[in-house]
Amino acid sequence: MTSMANGIWSNGFGTERVEKRREGSVLELLKANMLAHFAYYRRSRLLQAFLLVFLLMTGMNSLPPLFYDSGVENFNTLQATYASLNWFLLFFAGGLSLFIISSHLRNRSLKMVFTKPCSPALWLGSTFLSAITVSLLLNVVIFASAMSLSLIWHLPVRTALLFISLDTFIASVAIIAYLMLLTTLVHPAIAATLALIFNASLFYDAQFWAESVVRSGNPNLFLRVLDRLFQVLYLLAPMVHAFDNKTEGIYTSLRVAHGDWKYILYSLGYTSVLSVFCYLLALFALLRKQHT
Amino acid sequence: MILAEDVHMRFRSGLLRRQVKALNGLSLEVHEGDFFALVGQNGAGKSTAMYCLLGMLKPTSGKVRVMGQTPEPGSPLYQTLGYLPEEPHYHLYLTVEEATRYYASLYGKRISDRTINETLDRLGLAQFKHLRLAKCSKGMKQKVGIAQCLLHETRLLFLDEPTRGLDPLAVRDFRETLREIHLRGTTIVMNSHVLSEIEMLANRVAIIDRGKVVVQDELSNLLTLNKELYSVTFEANGTVPDYVSCVERVGSLAKGNIPRDKLYDFMEFTRSCGVPLHECSLKKNSLEDSFFNIIKGEGSLA
Numbered sequence: 001m002t003s004m005a006n007g008i009w010s011n012g013f014g015t016e017r018v019e020k021r022r023e024g025s026v027l028e029l030l031k032a033n034m035l036a037h038f039a040y041y042r043r044s045r046l047l048q049a050f051l052l053v054f055l056l057m058t059g060m061n062s063l064p065p066l067f068y069d070s071g072v073e074n075f076n077t078l079q080a081t082y083a084s085l086n087w088f089l090l091f092f093a094g095g096l097s098l099f100i101i102s103s104h105l106r107n108r109s110l111k112m113v114f115t116k117p118c119s120p121a122l123w124l125g126s127t128f129l130s131a132i133t134v135s136l137l138l139n140v141v142i143f144a145s146a147m148s149l150s151l152i153w154h155l156p157v158r159t160a161l162l163f164i165s166l167d168t169f170i171a172s173v174a175i176i177a178y179l180m181l182l183t184t185l186v187h188p189a190i191a192a193t194l195a196l197i198f199n200a201s202l203f204y205d206a207q208f209w210a211e212s213v214v215r216s217g218n219p220n221l222f223l224r225v226l227d228r229l230f231q232v233l234y235l236l237a238p239m240v241h242a243f244d245n246k247t248e249g250i251y252t253s254l255r256v257a258h259g260d261w262k263y264i265l266y267s268l269g270y271t272s273v274l275s276v277f278c279y280l281l282a283l284f285a286l287l288r289k290q291h292t
Numbered sequence: 293m294i295l296a297e298d299v300h301m302r303f304r305s306g307l308l309r310r311q312v313k314a315l316n317g318l319s320l321e322v323h324e325g326d327f328f329a330l331v332g333q334n335g336a337g338k339s340t341a342m343y344c345l346l347g348m349l350k351p352t353s354g355k356v357r358v359m360g361q362t363p364e365p366g367s368p369l370y371q372t373l374g375y376l377p378e379e380p381h382y383h384l385y386l387t388v389e390e391a392t393r394y395y396a397s398l399y400g401k402r403i404s405d406r407t408i409n410e411t412l413d414r415l416g417l418a419q420f421k422h423l424r425l426a427k428c429s430k431g432m433k434q435k436v437g438i439a440q441c442l443l444h445e446t447r448l449l450f451l452d453e454p455t456r457g458l459d460p461l462a463v464r465d466f467r468e469t470l471r472e473i474h475l476r477g478t479t480i481v482m483n484s485h486v487l488s489e490i491e492m493l494a495n496r497v498a499i500i501d502r503g504k505v506v507v508q509d510e511l512s513n514l515l516t517l518n519k520e521l522y523s524v525t526f527e528a529n530g531t532v533p534d535y536v537s538c539v540e541r542v543g544s545l546a547k548g549n550i551p552r553d554k555l556y557d558f559m560e561f562t563r564s565c566g567v568p569l570h571e572c573s574l575k576k577n578s579l580e581d582s583f584f585n586i587i588k589g590e591g592s593l594a
Contacts, residue, residue, distance in 0.1 A: 025400030032397035036383060036390075043385045043424075108381040112440075115346055115375040115450075116398035119366035291365065292343045 029118050033126035034133070040100055041134055050095055054088045074153040078146060079254055082161065085142045086168040090240065092138065093172035094195060096131040097179040102188035110291045120286050128180060128279060135172040139165055160254035166264050167247060171240045174271045177278035178238045184285040203234035238278075242270040293448060293479050294322035294345055299354030301340055301503070314340040315351065316503035322481055322496070327474050329490040329511075330483045331583060332500035338483045339378060341500065342452055345481065346375060359448070371399060374441040378452035378483070380433035382425050388412065388436055389421035395440035403443055411439045416462070430457035438466060442473075449473065451482040455489060467493065487579045491515070497579070499586050507586050514582045521549040523575035524558065527568045533561055549575055 041047060062081040068074065104110050104127075113123050143165040150157050175195070182191035207230035214223050241247070243263045250256055301315035315337050322328045330338045343349040344356055347363025356362065361369050383391055392412060396403040412418045415435045425433055434457045441449060454470075455463045470493060474480055484490055490497060491511065498508040507514070524536070528546035532539055535557070536548040550558050555572075562569045 028400045028402070029398060032394055036386060036394045039390060040383075040385050104383075107384065108379075109383050111348055111375075111377060112382060112395060113398060114365035115348065115370060115373070116395065117366065117368050117370040117400060118398045122366070287365070290349060292339075292348050 025117075026122065029122055030126050030129070033113075033118070033123055034130045037100055037127055037130035038134075040103070041096065041130070044099055044103075046099055047092075047095060050092065054092070058084050058088065071153070071155075074149075075155055075157075075254070078149050078153065078155060078157070079252070081149075082142070082146045082164065083251060085145075086164060089135065089138055089142060089168055090172055090175055093131065093135040094175045094179045094192075096134055097127070097176040098183050098188055098191060100127050100131065101180055101183040102191075105184070105289070108291065114291055121283055124180070124184075124279065124283050124286055128176065128275075131176045131180075132173055135176065136169060139169045139172070155254075157254040159256045160250055163247075163250055163256045163260065163264065164254075167241065167267060170264070170267045170271050174238060174240055174242075174274050177271075177275040181278040181282040181285075184282040184289075198237070200234055200237040200239045203230050203237055206230040207234050238274050239270070242267050293324045293326070293359060294320070294328075294481065295355070295357045296320050296341070296345065297355045299341070299344055299351045299356060301337075301344060301349060302352045313503055315344065315354075318344075318354070318500070318503060318505055320498050320505050320508055322479060324479055325477060326496050327470075327480045327494045328482070329494035329497045330481065330500060331485075331487065331490060331497055331579075333587065336500045337503040338500055339452060340503075342450055342481070342483055346373075346450055372447040374444060374446035374449040376434075376437045376441050376449075376451045376454050378456065380425075380430060380437065380457075382433055382436060384426035385424065387422050387424050388417050388428065388432070391425055391436050392417075392439045392443070396443040399444055407443065411442055414442075415439055415465075431459060431462065434458055435462065438469075442469065445476075446473075446478055449478050449480045451480065451484075453483055453485065455484070455486060463489075487583060491579045499583060501587055511579070514579060520552050521575040522552065522555055522558075523547070523549055523571070523573050524569065525571040526562060527570075529567070530565065533558065545570070 058081065061084070062077065068077070110120075110123070114120060143161060146161045146165075147158060149155075150161060179191060179195055182194055185191070186194070207227060210223055210227035210230055214220075214227055243266055247260065247263050250260060297319050299315050299318040300313070303312045303314055304310075318337065318341055320341075330341060332338045340349065344351050345358060345363070347356075347358070347365055347367070347369075358369060359372070361367070363369055383394065386394060389408065389412065392408055393403065396408065409418065409421075412421055415438060417432065417435050417439065420428065420432060423432075425436065428436070434454075438454070441451075451470075455466060458466060467489070470480065474493075480493075482490070482494065494511050496509070497511050497514055498505045500506070525545060525547045527544050528539075528541065529544060532546060532548070533550075533554075535554045536546075536550055539546055539548040541547075558572075561567070
């Protein structure tokens with residue numbers, strides 16, 4: 001029996017051909033899953049509503065300044081619109097990851113996937129890749145819109161737009177990975193709360209507050225413990241913009257110095273490590289769940 | 293083909309909640325080419341047993357081997373396996389056609405449009421192929437589940453309450469399809485409450501009670517239960533012999549069962565009393581009778 005079951009891969013094939021067939025099969029599976037995920041994104045009412053509300057809000061804020069005829073106003077409009085669209089992209093990317101995983105877990109439809117020769121690792125990878133693809137697509141649309149405006153208004157800020165676009169895309173990957181992990185671990189509402197409120201910046205502010213109180217001469221032991229705790233939590237919590245203290249000037253001035261590009265590479269490195277970590281932990285959580 | 297040995301499965305829904313024993317030393321064996329039915333009351337552990345056989349639940353203890361391997365979610369073992377779930381937990385955002393294509397493509401092979409259309413047509417789903425599963429009836433969803441099982445040549449097919457939600461015509465067609473698949477050599481493991489359906493299809497049956505297989509045998513053995521009875525219908529104007537059991541009276545007619553060793557006594561009774569005898573035929577217990585007897589502890593198998 002064992003040989004017959006294994007025969008799927010081995011009957012009539014040499015080792016190379018078996019490997020090629022496996023690769024082909026993995027690609028087919030990845031494609032099939034990603035197409036299904038794209039259908040989910042297209043049809044998710046929640047994502048559609050989110051997209052519509054945000055575009056309406058951005059449109060209402062951005063449209064009037066578009067008719068100003070001043071270089072400074074145009075610069076401010078471009079800077080503000082681009083910033084808000086990129087913030088939207090980050091929220092939306094988190095939503096992509098959160099909704100697709102929670103929806104499949106709650107609908108219990110994963111048993112239809114895992115009772116086929118499609119491993120949980122592959123399915124999880126496909127959700128991650130599909131969310132990244134949608135995020136990239138939106139990123140390109142936002143970048144192209146900003147580039148068009150900069151060309152129309154003759155604003156020499158194209159390098160900064162590219163920098164911010166790349167930085168935002170990398171940040172969106174980090175958000176997707178982090179929410180993928182949280183959604184496999186806890187209820188989606190708790191996952192969203194953790195990502196929105198209990199994140200690195202909250203712990204940074206909290207640690208800053210605790211440290212300043214301690215330094216002002218308060219000898220309370222509890223405050224010292226809190227200071228340490230917030231520091232540890234800040235170090236543990238994933239960061240969306242890992243080098244934002246170095247790059248925040250680019251977001252306001254829309255100017256990039258030659259040496260700033262290295263932060264894109266650093267961010268990419270940080271996000272890659274974070275993504276792998278989140279993926280492996282999420283996979284572990286997914287395997288521990290009962291898909292019945 | 294399938295071997296389960298002393299499988300225990302315990303659940304605990306919360307940290308402080310009481311542990312529930314879903315399977316309590318379940319052992320069964322399914323041979324290649326069997327049409328194997330799992331029968332039991334609600335909560336007996338049939339679906340849990342099927343999930344363990346499928347590898348979707350890891351038993352607390354015990355051994356499960358399917359085609360010589362331990363089943364794991366998404367393993368290559370599923371290349372030759374098909375599964376139809378009890379509840380239609382499908383991808384509701386996909387259309388009928390998309391879902392069928394998606395489930396088929398999860399086997400890592402390309403399925404032609406023609407094959408998919410033919411399968412949908414065969415199941416009467418062709419006109420609904422652009423309808424989203426979220427808007428489909430339970431029966432239609434069940435047919436999508438059946439379609440994804442039919443698109444591949446499987447060696448082993450798991451069916452959990454397959455005819456649930458289907459209309460009578462679809463049930464008959466599905467039964468015929470299952471017979472065809474079985475005749476082609478596919479081993480089928482089926483969970484069902486519809487005992488008459490099992491009687492029509494299965495060749496081996498396991499009766500599960502409180503997480504344990506209490507009887508596992510050929511269906512033909514379960515149907516006779518080693519104690520053949522004769523069913524008799526006669527005019528009962530006077531007394532009825534005490535060995536006639538389960539007497540039903542309709543006017544002057546009496547219907548009942550007599551054990552085989554009392555047949556000649558009964559004949560003598562009808563002759564001596566001049567009682568007209570309308571019918572006397574061998575009575576075989578149905579699966580329902582056997583199931584009832586076994587679960588209630590009124591009968592046992594040799």
